[in-house]
Amino acid sequence: GQQVMQIPQYQHVQEGEDFTTYCNSSTTLSNIQWYKQRPGGHPVFLIQLVKSGEVKKQKRLTFQFGEAKKNSSLHITATQTTDVGTYFCAGPGEYGNKLVFGAGTILRVKS
Amino acid sequence: DAGITQSPRHKVTETGTPVTLRCHQTENHRYMYWYRQDPGHGLRLIHYSYGVKDTDKGEVSDGYSVSRSKTEDFLLTLESATSSQTSVYFCAIRQSTGEKLFFGSGTQLSVL
Numbered sequence: 001g002q003q004v005m006q007i008p009q010y011q012h013v014q015e016g017e018d019f020t021t022y023c024n025s026s027t028t029l030s031n032i033q034w035y036k037q038r039p040g041g042h043p044v045f046l047i048q049l050v051k052s053g054e055v056k057k058q059k060r061l062t063f064q065f066g067e068a069k070k071n072s073s074l075h076i077t078a079t080q081t082t083d084v085g086t087y088f089c090a091g092p093g094e095y096g097n098k099l100v101f102g103a104g105t106i107l108r109v110k111s
Numbered sequence: 112d113a114g115i116t117q118s119p120r121h122k123v124t125e126t127g128t129p130v131t132l133r134c135h136q137t138e139n140h141r142y143m144y145w146y147r148q149d150p151g152h153g154l155r156l157i158h159y160s161y162g163v164k165d166t167d168k169g170e171v172s173d174g175y176s177v178s179r180s181k182t183e184d185f186l187l188t189l190e191s192a193t194s195s196q197t198s199v200y201f202c203a204i205r206q207s208t209g210e211k212l213f214f215g216s217g218t219q220l221s222v223l
Contacts (some may be wrong), residue, residue, distance in 0.1 A: 033210070
């Protein structure tokens with residue numbers, strides 16, 4: 001079945017440093033979504049990318065969708081303590097009704 | 112929060128007992144999902160529903176059953192709980208007009 005792999009599993013950065021998490025799918029995706037989960041909270045939708053090579057920005061967050069639509073990345077510039085949490089990528093399953101999640105990247109920020 | 116309520120929020124039970132988790136939504140969405148979250152595995156789909164009495168299996172459905180007799184309620188049942196089912200369970204809904212999911216606050220289940 002379809003697999004969505006995410007790396008790294010865990011990253012601990014100093015406040016102000018940049019952070020990047022990478023997502024790779026075993027199949028071509030029609031779109032990819034990113035979610036953030038704060039410690040003790042539930043996943044919250046951040047963004048959806050649809051087009052090959054698409055780049056979207058949300059303040060200090062930059063999201064990219066690969067040209068082949070099989071990989072994606074989330075880059076955070078100058079991390080802040082409010083960025084702490086787990087970041088998940090997710091892609092549509094085989095029949096579109098399901099969403100398959102990566103294992104997530106846990107981000108910790110030292111102030 | 113898209114009007115999603117999960118109950119209970121926390122439950123401790125013993126191996127072999129039946130457990131039912133409830134997901135209630137107030138906005139009449141067609142699609143509802145049950146995921147479990149475990150360290151190192153992210154969110155894995157257990158079952159989902161695409162309408163009243165219409166359900167399908169996800170990637171980790173063994174040991175779980177679901178029912179949806181009303182649009183607003185999606186129940187997840189562990190017929191005979193095992194320690195491997197200790198997890199955080201999230202319900203999610205998807206609006207018909209989009210593809211993103213809205214998650215409930217989760218249920219922490221511990222099976223001793």
